[in-house]
Amino acid sequence: MGQSVIHSAKLSVGQIAYRVIMIFIGAVIFAFGLELLLVPNNVMDGGIVGVSIILSHFLGIPIGVFIFLLNLPFIFIGYKQIGKTFALTTSLGITILSVATVLLHHIEPFTQDLLLATIFGGILLGLGVGLVIRYGGCLDGTEVMAILFNKKTPFSVGEIILFINIAIFTIAGFVFTWEQAMYSAVAYYIASKMIDIVVLGMEESKSVYIISDVIEDIGQAIMDRLGRGVTYLHGEGAYTGNNKKVIFCVITRLEESKMKEIVRSIDTHAFLAIGNISEVRGGRFKKKDIH
Numbered sequence: 001m002g003q004s005v006i007h008s009a010k011l012s013v014g015q016i017a018y019r020v021i022m023i024f025i026g027a028v029i030f031a032f033g034l035e036l037l038l039v040p041n042n043v044m045d046g047g048i049v050g051v052s053i054i055l056s057h058f059l060g061i062p063i064g065v066f067i068f069l070l071n072l073p074f075i076f077i078g079y080k081q082i083g084k085t086f087a088l089t090t091s092l093g094i095t096i097l098s099v100a101t102v103l104l105h106h107i108e109p110f111t112q113d114l115l116l117a118t119i120f121g122g123i124l125l126g127l128g129v130g131l132v133i134r135y136g137g138c139l140d141g142t143e144v145m146a147i148l149f150n151k152k153t154p155f156s157v158g159e160i161i162l163f164i165n166i167a168i169f170t171i172a173g174f175v176f177t178w179e180q181a182m183y184s185a186v187a188y189y190i191a192s193k194m195i196d197i198v199v200l201g202m203e204e205s206k207s208v209y210i211i212s213d214v215i216e217d218i219g220q221a222i223m224d225r226l227g228r229g230v231t232y233l234h235g236e237g238a239y240t241g242n243n244k245k246v247i248f249c250v251i252t253r254l255e256e257s258k259m260k261e262i263v264r265s266i267d268t269h270a271f272l273a274i275g276n277i278s279e280v281r282g283g284r285f286k287k288k289d290i291h
């Protein structure tokens with residue numbers, strides 16, 4: 001979650017400033033979605049923010065106060081488990097979010113249409129969280145909590161977060177209405193998808209591994225027809241002991257169908273494995289011109 005920036009001390013001043021600006025923008029976008037769309041319509045987010053909304057509803061204290069206070073223990077845990085830089089960027093993001101929600105609390109909401117608030121609130125929350133995660137921080141201690149529990153339970157981080165949010169949305173059903181609770185679940189789903197888009201990027205890359213007896217023919221066809229470079233790896237079958245050449249290639253998701261067609265047209269028995277990649281850097285990933 002924050003491991004990509006643990007060594008950010010090696011970054012230039014300009015890079016650090018850019019990262020701080022993006023975390024600031026992400027936290028403010030999240031605050032807009034929360035205070036001007038979701039909260040006025042009693043639609044909730046999950047995690048610590050969801051708990052903060054419920055406490056604010058009962059006690060009349062601004063949501064930002066609870067977001068800040070409830071996240072403090074998890075910032076400390078994140079410092080111990082992940083690193084100093086993660087704790088600093090998370091502290092920055094949560095502080096900006098807390099202040100922004102307080103400042104935006106008395107502004108007239110964008111809409112009172114429950115469906116519109118749910119859709120666009122979820123989009124803004126996902127965009128804000130995605131930006132903060134992409135640049136090394138987080139706006140909610142739930143994931144840190146899940147990582148901690150993951151080490152002591154048989155459940156995955158994703159499953160623990162899901163259980164926590166189901167409990168929060170169930171409480172929301174009693175506090176507000178079950179209709180609001182269901183809209184909250186929809187907003188959370190939209191936000192999670194938006195986070196994926198921001199963190200992984202619109203043009204999601206895929207890794208491709210191919211094993212075949214006519215590997216050179218397939219490799220040449222990929223370069224000629226798809227315009228992608230390929231790398232030949234040397235493998236050995238554990239069962240047969242036979243040496244095999246393996247193609248490794250990186251493509252976009254839009255090229256996946258074409259890749260399958262190329263491999264199938266040359267060797268119907270070829271082994272083909274395609275997986276998602278969150279980020280590609282370096283090398284010659286840019287597509288060559290096909291003549």
